[in-house]
Amino acid sequence: MNSNPCIRTQELAYHYDEEIPALNGISIEIPENAYLAIVGQNGSGKTTLVKHFNGLLKPTAGQVWVYGQDTRNVPVSQLAQSVGYVFQNPDHQIFCASTREEISFGPRNLGLDIEEVRSRTEEALTTFGLVQYADFPPAMLGFGLRRKVSVAAVYAMRSQVLILDEPTAGLDWRSTSELMALTDQLHRQGHTIILVSHDMRVVAEHALQTLVMHEGRVLRYGATREVFQEAEDLQRAQIAPPQITQLARRLSSYGLPQDLLTVSEFVAAYKSLREAHS
């Protein structure tokens, strides 16, 4: 990760109504090529925060810069070229008569020529395994497929920053793994990934950095492995680390490292501990 922030906020505050701020005093930097998870309770401000990154919301107070530009001075249509946003509910985003049309909508609106739109659309259909549904109305597909269509549609825009709001909610393990493998691949290709998620297993296995939101503020922001060690803060935000991290912590008095994040890390550490004992 280099130190150049692609997104920066300074004392960002946002109010939906006058009384309670949805965001309050958020000052963060998200470096280029980060793989960041934003976690926190429903209503803690996660979605409100990420909607500032593509200009869907403008700060009530404070500032947000995307690639150095103050979002108050840049139209959403322009921000959309660098920041893609996949909605939490695919149905808030799906509206075309066919999956192919749905996916080509974004690229067409970027003003690309017809050939480029077509090649991006076909590539996205293939990448997301949607070729067989290309001519179907996406609204008639099952939930998991609608979710894939919504991600593919944003993927086809080739935005440098991709925000995925609860991308794995309602997906089975295989669809989750496939979608996260694609996300990992986009990260390796240099994209900045911002993942809003309640699935701590997904966060632990994929995100390199984690930001914990609580009541409109940032409670923790750092390397995922370190953040999942902050038991008190997590509890305050009503987040539980993945089951495997909890197990490692409960067995730490026997010499197991506390900061394990995945099943394979756990099994490897447990085996070496067992073998050391024998």
Place this chain on the structure above:
Amino acid sequence: MAAIGIEQLHFAYPPLLPGAEPSEILRGINLAVERGEFLSLMGPTGAGKTTLCLSMNGIVPQSTGGVIRGRVNVLGHDTRSTPVADLAAHVGIVYQDPESQLFCATLEDEVAFGPENLGLAPQEIAERVAWALDVVGMSGYRMRSSTQLSGGQKQRVAIAASLAMLPEVLILDEPTAGLDPVGQFEVFSVIERLCRERRMTIIMVSQDAERIAEFSDRAAILWQGVIAAHDTPVRVFEDIRLLRQAGLAAPQVSEVAQALNRSYGTAHHFVLLAEAERELQSELAGGRGAL
């Protein structure tokens, strides 16, 4: 008699495109659920879990059309011939997206809607509304609008709206997707309590292996149109091969048990965090000599 008995159920929706052949999504489902049982239903996306749920309240095939064979019996009612409105008095359903089911100005109206449509006396309606909101922990919000609630709260209101009908069978179609961990826990806890205290029969569609292991009596896997497994969570989660083939997750601790059993020939069967802690602790403690 079982609360729910499904025998050789086959179902195909009407084809999406005119002239196309209907393709069968359910291909011979056999499932029996006892009264007061908490059954979790897992299955890959698109396996037909929602379709199976809708066959239990008559929406499939009465509202959807399509080709159906076999029998679905819920509390003695054949769901193909008993009108959906009559079944609704016995079978409650909570959908994945609570917003698709909430539409009134206040939560009180929302929860009263079902009982009002049963033609109950105002006093009875008021009592049911108060009770249902209390069960889901939303009593303090009765005059609020659902638009002011968090996702977990909306889902609890949707559950309350079903509860106010006092159903004997409650079907929940992935009610925790999109909820934060606390919201997920709240929903599972409320449902478990209804099951234990009121002997309500629960069918809960979920992908959350860890909570299924913790809360449900039995788990079933719907895969390729049939029930590929139906047993206690321990037995279902032991079959990692089937889970992987069907594209489903096991609790993380089950994966640990399987990996250790493969490496050391041990016989760990834990599916819960506390069980894993206990067994591995004793292995590590006793093992300082024995390992």
